[in-house]
Amino acid sequence: MLAVLRLSHRVFRDKRISTHLALTARAFGADEFYYTGEHDSHLEESVERMCNEWGGNTKVEHIESPWGFIEQWKNSGGTIVHLTMYGIDLTDKLFELKQKEKLLIVVGGVKVPGAIYELTDYNIAIGNQPHSEVAALGIFLDQISDSKARKKRFENAKNVITPSEDGKKMEKIE
């Protein structure tokens, strides 16, 4: 069980970044994508449309506040990982994290409250340089699955790519 929680989404400023986060979550096998901040039906529809075309059924849901949600995850035996450039490098905790069966990955938005660092079980950095929460999430999910998540096959896909060395090969299934 793998879920992602994106904090403090802003409809205007973050729409593409949050959509990239949700699609990365889906592509690498996350079952659920939650977000706090402003409610955004376009974000939800983008992911739904992607699932219709490319398969799977990643759930996307807006939640009002992260606090009760994170507590609930903890109480149900889940492990909470916060991705932050201030954390311990993933390499140092990778083996430990691979053993976890229920993971919630928290991805910051603008100004993450200090309590998030304390509430979560791990503060994990993908390097200690500022870059991108999308790159961080992608690398985390790729590493945690030993790059196997990339090979995931999605149920009910209408579009299926055949990998190609020099062009686009896609089958449309009606």
Add this chain to the structure above:
Amino acid sequence: MLAVLRLSHRVFRDKRISTHLALTARAFGADEFYYTGEHDSHLEESVERMCNEWGGNTKVEHIESPWGFIEQWKNSGGTIVHLTMYGIDLTDKLFELKQKEKLLIVVGGVKVPGAIYELTDYNIAIGNQPHSEVAALGIFLDQISDSKARKKRFENAKNVITPSEDGKKMEKIE
């Protein structure tokens, strides 16, 4: 020698995605970041500002057209990798790509021309699902360096993070 070329940047629509691409390129050790499409001084200033604060001096440059630029890279012994969900999975070419000394990574924008698939030496997928060029670039650069690029130290950094399990530890160097 590692460079990234982002195709078809649009100032309004792509500003945050292209900035995330450039910062990801910088954080994982790319020396140069080029882009085609609309010229964007904000994008260039963002990366410059980041280098001032966090060190290094990743060059960012707008180029008019990708064609001559790619040819020139080829002629000078460089290898061109195009990241695309239609390509061959990175796993299958990783060993081969690690041997290359001069790499240009091409990252698509909206509607990549077919000739790009033919001109580049490799069309590489980070999974064959639609997700994010930022996640794809991050995973590519992380894998190609065996996750060592993340540990890169930047010269002349004013901000230096000490990795922490439960908060933010950053030194300001004047």
